[in-house]
Amino acid sequence: MPAVTVQGVTLGEGRPTIIVPLTAATRADLLAEAAQLPQDGPDVVEWRADRCEILHRPEKLLALGAELSRALRGRPMLLTVRGTAEGGDGDLDDEAYAALLLAATEAGWPDLVDVELSRPEGVLRRVVEGVHRHGVPVVMSHHDFSATPPVEELLALVGRMRALGADVAKVAVMPHSPEDVLTVLTATRRATADAPGEPVITVAMGALGVVSRLGGGVFGSAATFASAGTGSAPGQPPVRGLRDALELLHGS
Numbered sequence: 001m002p003a004v005t006v007q008g009v010t011l012g013e014g015r016p017t018i019i020v021p022l023t024a025a026t027r028a029d030l031l032a033e034a035a036q037l038p039q040d041g042p043d044v045v046e047w048r049a050d051r052c053e054i055l056h057r058p059e060k061l062l063a064l065g066a067e068l069s070r071a072l073r074g075r076p077m078l079l080t081v082r083g084t085a086e087g088g089d090g091d092l093d094d095e096a097y098a099a100l101l102l103a104a105t106e107a108g109w110p111d112l113v114d115v116e117l118s119r120p121e122g123v124l125r126r127v128v129e130g131v132h133r134h135g136v137p138v139v140m141s142h143h144d145f146s147a148t149p150p151v152e153e154l155l156a157l158v159g160r161m162r163a164l165g166a167d168v169a170k171v172a173v174m175p176h177s178p179e180d181v182l183t184v185l186t187a188t189r190r191a192t193a194d195a196p197g198e199p200v201i202t203v204a205m206g207a208l209g210v211v212s213r214l215g216g217g218v219f220g221s222a223a224t225f226a227s228a229g230t231g232s233a234p235g236q237p238p239v240r241g242l243r244d245a246l247e248l249l250h251g252s
C-alpha cells in the first residue's frame with residue numbers, strides 16, 4: 001500500500017505526524033480556534049464536527065467545513081464525526097453518518113476522513129468506496145475508553161480495518177497499568193513490522209498513556225494527537241511540548 005500523503009504531508013515520515021483537534025461548538029469559536037493555531041503547530045488539523053452545535057443541519061455544517069478548510073490555508077484537514085458510542089457527541093444514525101461523510105467528500109474539502117469501525121459493515125463499505133472515489137484516504141478508527149484489549153485483539157482490529165479498505169488504521173484504548181501501555185506499543189510494533197508502509201495510529205489514553213503519545217513513533221505509530229486548547233481526549237499533550245519531545249526522539 002502506498003504511503004498516505006495529503007497536501008504534501010506524508011503520515012509518519014521522519015517523525016509521527018502531529019494532529020490537533022478543533023472542538024468548538026459554534027462557527028465563531030471554531031474559526032477563532034483555527035486562527036489561533038500556532039504556525040509551527042499541527043501538521044494536520046482534525047475537525048471534530050460532532051462537537052459542533054449544527055451537526056443536525058447538514059447543509060450548514062458542510063458550508064462551515066468548506067469555510068474552515070479555507071481558513072486552514074492548505075493545512076490538511078481530517079474530518080471526524082465521532083459517535084457517542086466512541087466517546088464523541090455525534091448522535092447521528094448510521095444513514096445520516098454515512099450521508100454526511102459522503103457529502104463532505106463530494107464537496108471536496110476534507111483531506112482525510114475518519115470512519116468508525118463500529119458502524120455496520122454495509123455502511124463501512126459504502127463510505128470507504130465513496131470516499132476513495134474522490135481520492136481521499138480513510139482513517140478507520142476504534143476507541144475503547146474503558147480498557148486495553150490484548151495484543152492479538154488489537155492486531156485483529158487493525159487487520160479488519162485494512163481488509164475493509166482503511167488507508168490508516170487507528171486504535172485508541174484506555175490503559176490501567178504500565179503493562180497495558182506496553183500492550184499498545186507491542187501491537188503497534190507488530191502491526192507495522194508485519195506490514196511496513198501500511199500506517200497505523202495507536203493511542204493509549206489518559207495520564208498513563210502519555211508516553212505512547214510521545215514515544216509511539218519509535219514503535220511505528222504514524223501520527224499522534226495533541227491539543228492546542230481544550231483537546232479532545234484524556235492525555236493529549238500540548239502541541240508545543242509534543243513537538244519538542246518528537247524532535248528529541250526523531251530529530252528535527
Ligand SMILES: O=C1C[C@@](O)(C(=O)O)C[C@@H](O)[C@@H]1O
Pocket residue numbers: 021046048080082114141143170172203205225226232233234236
Ligand atoms: O481518534 C482520535 C484519537 C483521540 O481519541 C485521542 O485519544 O487523542 C482524539 C480524537 O479526537 C481522535 O479522533
